[in-house]
Amino acid sequence: MDTLADLLDGVRARGAVFTRTVMSPQWSLRFASGAQLTLVVALDGRVWITPSGSEPIEVGSGDIAVLRGPDPYTVSEDLASPPRQVITSADYCARTARAVAGGGPAADPRTCGAGEAGSALLISGAYEGRSGISDRLLDALPDLLVVPERDSDRALLTLVAQELRRDKPGQQAVLDRLLDLLLVSTLRAWFDRPQNHAPAWYRATDDSVVASALRLMHDHPAHPWTVATLAAKVGSSRSGLARRFTRHVGEPPMTYLATWRVALAADLLRDTDATVNSIARRVGYSNAFALSVAFKRCRGITPTQHRAAALRTRELNT
Incomplete structure (x- = not known):
């Protein structure tokens, strides 16, 4: 990974x-x-x-x-x-x-x-x-x-x-x-x-089980992952994966997945003209409302506000 x-x-x-x-x-x-x-x-x-x-x-x-x-x-x-x-x-x-x-x-x-x-x-x-x-x-x-x-x-x-x-x-x-x-x-x-003090995701390759879980989340962010399904895929117990993941990455698997999905959505909002609803489904949320709730929890603003801020920044620098 x-x-x-x-x-x-x-x-x-x-x-x-x-x-x-x-x-x-x-x-x-x-x-x-x-x-x-x-x-x-x-x-x-x-x-x-x-x-x-x-x-x-x-x-x-x-x-x-x-x-x-x-x-x-x-x-x-x-x-x-x-x-x-x-x-x-x-x-x-x-x-x-x-x-x-x-x-x-x-x-x-x-x-x-x-x-x-x-x-x-x-x-x-x-x-x-x-x-x-x-x-x-x-x-x-x-x-x-x-x-x-x-x-x-x-x-x-x-x-x-x-x-x-x-x-x-x-x-x-x-x-x-x-x-x-x-x-x-x-x-x-x-x-x-x-x-x-490199971020935990940079150092996480020391553990093959954690690295495999990260790879699955990165390659398939829209999949309806749970700790149990991830653990089954990487050949670990649910509690074992949760413990090892948190120790190496610094946060639980589902917390990491949520922030990773929001980060992907933020990039798509900034770099594409896709609708918020289509971006939500692409990164693993059922609709725009679900993405908005997660986005605001992670970043303090809504997807629409993030896109508007990115647009203003581009206009000021052109």
Whole structure:
């Protein structure tokens, strides 16, 4: 059972905003693209990343930072330097474009900061729009996580840096897949560090009975599961499965199933135009009312309110 693979299976970068930024001394940038997830790497020098409403974190050369959106954040060389530029999804390299339009030298592909000597080289890749990122995965992540260089895949970072400067047929597809690979590699490295207290579903593969039960619920969420039917399928007693599942996952089987169904419904409400009633049946509830009761119990809002909030977020970031 590989829950992380399940959660990442639908994540696909499409037209990912992937850039390298060359910055001069005392630089500071405010990123406000509204992306669900952003990866930031300082290839040269150390930087400070300050999420909205959180304390700044220093990121060393070669470290990989992952920021959970859609709130803006600041990346700077010095905390005392106010942001000199606000970067949105439609305005990643405006200063470079203006310099080239005015007769300045053309930058390498996907490079911001034309004509600058540069004291720092920053690489950023953002997941924007409908990229299939599960709410259950986002809920397991802090606003900002950092994987140090010693735990990151340096060869992959080198490949990303090389591909960013190329402009060949199919280049965007290459960059999209590289961003996906970099995200998976980084999250795996972060979850594997004991001090990060990975969610129980990430560690649950230690018990084959629990792993089999999880696989059944993930593969067939709409099945009318009970603890008894799950136990029969995995070759365990009802009480034995309940005890082992709770110990490894941190909650009883039926509680986990309810939150998993609601998480699937939340993704479908955000990423499709399907009716609430059809989504309810798809994830294991008899009708829209039953889903609404479970959804409000888990998330404090109704499915309709969740869909409306997701729509407002998309409109604000387009």
